[in-house]
Amino acid sequence: MEAVSVGKAKEAYERVLSLLQKHHSWFSSSLPMIASENIPSPAVREALASDFGNRYAEGWPGERLYAGCRYIDEVELIAVELGKRAFQAEFVDVRPISGVVANLVAYSAFAEPGDVMMALAIPHGGHISHGKRKWGGTAGVVRGLEVERYEFDEENYTIDVDGTRRRLERLEREEGRRPKLFLLGASVFLFPHPVKEIRQIADEYNAYLVYDAAHVAGLIAGGVFQDPLREGADCMTLSTHKTLAGPQHGMVVSWGRYAEKLKQVAFPGLLSNHHLHAVAGVAIALAEALAFYQEYARQIVRNSKALAQALYENGVEVLYEHRGFTESHTVVADVTKYMDGREAEERLERAGIIINRNLIPKDYRLKTDHRRPSGIRLGTQEVTRLGMGESEMKHIAELITKIIIHGRKPEEVAKEVAEFRREYRRVHYCFESATEAYGYIRIR
Ligand SMILES: Cc1ncc(COP(=O)(O)O)c(C=O)c1O
Structure with a gap:
């Protein structure tokens, strides 16, 4: 084992703990919309x-x-x-x-x-x-x-x-x-x-x-x-x-x-x-699923449809309009009219809207490099859990449109995102929610 002073080791230790807290505070003022994630209830945590x-x-x-x-x-x-x-x-x-x-x-x-x-x-x-x-x-x-x-x-x-x-x-x-x-x-x-x-x-x-x-x-x-x-x-x-x-x-x-x-x-x-x-x-x-998910699942799907519709009306090329866009928590859009999926992901992240770039079916034909795919994937399951409904989806669509179509500075939009998130602090569709959704729990 390489000799490291107690002071140096403590520095690394403190650094990790402070990064965890920074992450919590970042997510408290962002819109987490990666389709494969969610925020569990305080009881699960x-x-x-x-x-x-x-x-x-x-x-x-x-x-x-x-x-x-x-x-x-x-x-x-x-x-x-x-x-x-x-x-x-x-x-x-x-x-x-x-x-x-x-x-x-x-x-x-x-x-x-x-x-x-x-x-x-x-x-x-x-x-x-x-x-x-x-x-x-x-x-x-x-x-x-x-x-x-x-x-x-x-x-x-x-x-x-x-x-x-x-x-x-x-x-x-x-x-x-x-x-x-x-x-x-x-x-x-x-x-x-x-x-x-x-x-x-x-x-x-x-x-x-x-x-x-x-x-x-x-x-x-x-x-x-x-x-x-x-x-x-x-x-x-x-x-x-x-x-x-x-x-x-x-x-x-x-x-x-x-x-x-x-x-x-x-x-x-x-x-x-x-x-x-x-x-x-x-x-x-x-x-929690047995008690609350009939309502939660329905709201997720309603929110996805509302988000897709609002983005589409704003000019974002959301896919599968003729099928009602989606029947799930997920919405996909082709962003190539403005940028590739990777740039969209990066710009949205700077604006506090956490989504991911994604290959879409046309990329199969075009053999697009998977690192710079044509699409983005958005999930509504986590923002729904924060208590948001269809009107909030319209607002999120506005914020995304500012980045994708209007070329607004991400850092400016990030302020609007943080302001908007102020009202959505707790996890819904669970038995108890005394702790903030992304509150950092310290037990040292
Ligand atoms: C369809 C599908 N199957 C399996 C997985 C892997 O799940 P896990 O990350 O829990 O291993 C994923 C992850 O996103 C997925 O999308």
Whole structure:
């Protein structure tokens, strides 16, 4: 170990703590609109700071390989029961520590290395964990799956079911390969996926169907968007921290007939420690979902539509107007008339509007460099949680328009953003909200 004076070490320590506080204060006066994030309730944050985060509990509740799990087991069983109710599922595993790990559980349970998996290409909304080996995707690199893409109807932002069927027939005729797994779900998830139609195709190939609900889990729990298990999915994987506003963690939701297979690959296959403080947070988030998400999910979708409409009326090229722009928390716009997605992201960030650049379907055809894509992606789930409704979305659209179209100085707009945020301090759609949404909790 290199010798460092106590003073120097303390400096680094202080620096980290002060950066954490700066982050909190920045987010308190910004508009966090990254579609894959959310702000959990103070109760979830309390769970995250608990001693559960320092413990181990390998295995299933009641069959642990560690002592000290008396209360941990009870909490995990509560999370499982609440998960079953929220998704009307026969089997729930709250151990996967993230959405990617939940996907790996499904890949490992339902396919073998070398099997063909169907998934969306990234510019069509797919996630890197669904990706081919050649792109460094988890499915290809870690599980060794041969990923083939769905045919995509760019005009309507949906899977082209007939085109996919023809593509699969060709794959079998010309290469003798048949799909083993159909993966649905996306990171830019504007409209429900054709689960029933893909189920029919999966049945023809005797294949499994997994639905990645990372982005839309909260909407599904709230009874909007779609109901993948009833529509034909064998299994649903999810992150617990996007529209389901819990801690950063994952979950697998499925039918009783797959329980043993899924449990086995999760542990000992893919997990040792499964982040027990997060499991407690997931239980709390699921209780909040059961109590409040019918209302929350509906408001998210109303807000996305209102934001999209207002941006569109202001001249921003929001995609899929003919389909009502979106049925989810996400809105996408093509900004190339003014700048590329990266510049838009940077300028908006300086204005306190935190969004991300994104590949959009035309980038697939144009082979655009993914670092400078044509689009931006906006999520309304977090600002909705701060208590905002449709009229606030109009105001946010104005602020974004000032940056994208009118070329206003971001630092000036940042002042307006901070002023606007003053009135939205607490988390809504939860049981208790005494602490400010982004209040820094000091327990030293
Ligand atoms: C569709 C999809 N699946 C999986 C993930 C990965 O989730 P996590 O970050 O929880 O591993 C994401 C992340 O945004 C996603 O968009």
